[in-house]
Amino acid sequence: MKPLSADFMDDLRRLRVLREFRERGSITATAKALHLTTSAVSQQLAGLSRHLGFPVTRPDGRRVVLTPRAETLLAHADAVFAHIERARHDLDSWDDVTHGTVTIGAFPTAITGLLPRFLDDLRVTAPKLRVRLREAEPPALFDQLDAGRLTVALAVSFAGSPATTDPRYHRVDLGSDELDAALPADHPLTARDQLELTELAAEPWISGDGEGCCGAITATACAAAGFVPDVVHRTNDWQAVAQLVAHGHGVALIPRLAQRALPEGLVIRPIAGPAPRRQLFAAVPEGSQASPVVDLVLGQLRATYGGNER
Structure with a gap:
């Protein structure tokens, strides 16, 4: 050779x-x-x-x-x-660490439940920094990050997301997003402050598809409680899930990031014991975390989400 x-x-x-x-x-x-x-x-x-x-x-x-x-x-x-x-x-941030543009790719509920507050906070801490948001989910989210079209990828740990040991990325864990029970307002269990998941075993369920993150979390949580949910409606649109529950067509688990502008007729109750949850993280190309701008954005994401978890 x-x-x-x-x-x-x-x-x-x-x-x-x-x-x-x-x-x-x-x-x-x-x-x-x-x-x-x-x-x-x-x-x-x-x-x-x-x-x-x-x-x-x-x-x-x-x-x-x-x-x-x-x-x-x-x-x-x-x-x-x-x-x-x-x-x-280093070269991009040579003149002023608060100048420039960053593009964040994120899943829909992060754009709804986290990033508006993040942008509010960043407007105070870095008023000259421009931020652009793009909706994307793995694996396309990380394809765009690899191609340089995104500065930061915001995702949920699930199939399609890179492993925590993937050498291509610097990963920052942001915390968990708990899922609560969503019930129609006239459901008898709304009188309770919290529920055992097994109390919903006989109910018709509304859930995401079996390949999506929250559909899988619902199935896993119910299996851990000892039952298989009877899923009568499947949709990955959280507003659609909320509307179906509000109209009395079933119960669901809804992540807290998606609990914004919920319709009338829907009641949220936490699950007793260890709650179902999904883990959120931000990822940037390995090496870019040394940038003052990227470091600022990652720090603000941690502060915003950590300070607003319910």
Whole structure:
């Protein structure tokens, strides 16, 4: 095997493709994430192998996997990309740490229940900083973060979100978002201050789809309580869930971030004992947390959400 060329780290574009392949696990998924054809991804990986002088992938049955040398290369590449992010943000914030524009991608209930207060607080702490919001959920949310179209990704820990150990991101845990029982106003259990989840075992339920975060939380919470909910209506729109409950078509679990402008005819009651909850976090490209602007935004997100949890 020939020795590595002196400029083996120069082709950052191909290294980004290899890095994406590591996270996606297949050429097809990598192509979809990068908006390329599978042929283009294969050519990028083949070109990188030729440039490096060793193969970066190998067949494994019907799959293609990274070679051990490619995994070692990516461990170093992660550090290189982190340094590039730090350099970019250092230059962006050279003149004034409160100037500039940040773009935050977030799931819908965060935009409803958290980010308006965050923007209010940031208007006081950094009045010259411009913030743009974009609605997005994993995995598209992190595709946009990887592509540089977002500065910060705000998400819930669930399938499609990166692992806590993913070297591409600096992750900041923001806390939990509890789910409470939502009942029609004429339901007899509204007379109680809090409910045991088992008391709703025989009720018709309204829930998100089985692949969504809150649909899965509802199913898991009910299973832990010893029953399978009879889900009669499925929707991932929390306003639709609230309206269906208010009109007496079932009960539901609704996260507190979504409990804004609830309709008349709906009553919220907390669950006794350990409440169902989802974990919120913010993520930025590894290295960018050194930016004073990014650090300010992450700190304000922690302060705003931590100071407003019910």
